[in-house]
Amino acid sequence: MTVELLRKPKIINVGTRNFHDSLIAQGADSVHVDWKPPAGGDQEMIKLLDKLDKL
Amino acid sequence: MGKIEKANEEAVKKILEAKPVAIGVKKAKDVIPGMKERMLLHAGPPIEWKRMSGPTRGAVIGATIFEGWADKEAGAVKLAERGEIEFAPCHDHDAVGPMAGVISPSMSVYIVENQTHGNKAYCNFNEGLGKVLRYGAYSDEVIENLKWMEKEMSPLLTEVFKRSGPIDLKEIISKALHMGDECHCRNVATSLLFLKTMTPHVIETGFDGEIISRVMKFMGDNVLTFLNLLMPACKAMLDAGHGIEYSTIVTALTRNGTDFGIRVSGLPGQWFTAPAPTPETLFFPGFKKGDEGRDIGDSAIAETMGLGGFASANSPAVVQVVGGTPQDAANYSREMREITVTKHTSFTMPFMNFEGTPLGIDIRKVVETGILPFINTGVAHKDPGVGGVGFGLVRAPxxxxxxxxxxxxxKYG
Structure with a gap:
């Protein structure tokens, strides 16, 4: 099983697309998930969203 | 269910229940609430003369000449600079205007009524493309065309509406979405369906054949004739869901060429603004990159209602203007699901297995996902006096x- 994975890895790339693009360029089998942190990581907005979630 | 979810459910329920119908034509000063003798309404959030964009200034100059308050550009500019013209957003007066969106007291406006809830919305007539007031042009031919619209088009349409009775705009929009329109930049089917509905009543008026011919040719040649009925229809539907406590639903996306502004159901009477972005533009022949002004017009009320860019899947041709594919068009509609709370029950997209268009932009979802509303739009020249330069695609800031x-x-937290 481990050997199989090393031979042909299946990759799910989360977040930064560059990693996915590099893998594809090298012939790897990668699926990209376009994930970003909530509110782009803006702490003030995250706090406000959390506050409104409780209403 | 939380208070916000409950409020949003109520807001979109009202928006979905709304039934906009066109009921007539009258002078702006006679029907638009709060319209004054020396007032000009404009698109977008509030703005003073000093900060107005080129196309808005051009339209103000043209409307001032049209009204006879000044006979030339210099006189019009002086009046505006001295503060002798009152400016107000169309939206704050139950109205909407495409591009610069300038509505003056003597202009005729369509009256649209939401039969379900009784509220009304207003919009002036569409003048066609290119050198027209709404794109900031104000040459003699622009003013002459506006005067002709008052002299021949307005009286004919007034009589048509008396005979037609209320014209169901929601039905026209629903049908046109299955005929290749996204109902913002492409209003070919809506305009034809409207003309078809009008035609028997036009003949019944008994107006002079030459007048009928001129008006019908003008309206028939203009692929955006219906835009100025679509916009008040959307406004009338969205206003039904405005002013609901705890609702985070956006009830207007709009721009004045300087600022982009939004209105939110649970925050009535307030504008939230940011600098208007510059659209990615496909230029008309004779224009080039650098000619385009910043995003402008109340017409993004279409996107607020789940049409235009939100219904991109219906009109791949519109996305093609900037090199997009039918798949891109579908992806824009899919993406807009992420920031909306429901799907429209009457406005559907054949290419998406007749799924409803994404409806009810939630400010929380926009902030949380970082996905910005996608808008199809006309683009005006950055300078006053020139006119339209192309069509473009843009995101709200x-x-x-x-x-x-x-x-x-x-307010609520």
Whole structure:
């Protein structure tokens, strides 16, 4: 099983697309998930969203 | 269910229940609430003369000449600079205007009524493309065309509406969405369906054949004839869901060429603004990159209602203007699901297995996902006096939504 994975890895790339693009360029089998942190990581907005979630 | 979810459900329920019908034509000063003798309404959030964009200034100059308050550009500019013309957003007067969106007291406007809830919305007539007032042009031919619209088109349409009775705009929009329109930049089917509905009543008026011929040719040649009925229809539907406590639903996306502004259901009477972005533009022949002004017009009321860019899947041809594919068009519609709370029950997209268009932009979802509303739009020249330069695609700026979220949390949090 481990050997199989090393031979042909299946990759799910989360977040930064560059990693996915590099893998594809090298012939790897990668699926990209376009994930970003909530509110782009803006702490003030995250706090406000959390506050409104409780209403 | 939380208070916000409950409020949003109520807001979109009202928006979905709304039934906009066109009921007539009258002078703006006779029907638009709060319209004054020396007032000009404009698109977008509030703005003073000093900060107005080129196309808005051009339209103000043209409307001032059209009204006879000044006979030349210099006189019009002086009046505006001295503060002798009152400016107000169309939206604050139950109205909407495409591009510069300038509506003056003597202009005729369509009256649209939401039969379900009784509220009304107003919009002037569409003048066609190119050198027209709404794109900031104000040459003699522009003013002459506006005067002709008052002299021949307005009286004919007034009589048509007396004979037709209320014309169901929701039905026209629903049908046109299955005929290749996204109902913002492409209003070919809506315009033809409207003309078809009008035609027997036009003949019944008994007006002079030459007048009928001129008006019907003008309206028939203009692929955006219906835009000025679509916009008040959307406004009338969205206003039904405005002013609901705890609702985070956006009830207007709009621009004045300087600022982009949004209105939020649970925050009535407030505007949340950010600098208007520059659209990615496909230029008309004779224009080039650098000619385009910043995003302008109340017409993004179409996107607020789940049409235009939100219904991109219906009109791949519109996305093609900037090199997009039918798949891109579908992806835009899919993406807009992420920031909306429901799907329209009457406005559907054949290419998406007749799924409803994404409806009810939630400021929380925009801020949380970082996905910005996608808008198809006309583009005006950056300078006054020139006119339209092309069509483009643009995204609403994030700051409007962040500011709205802060104000919402202050009020309800």
């Amino acid at each position: 994030m700051d409007c939504f962040k500011k709205a979220l802060k104000a919402f949390a202050e």
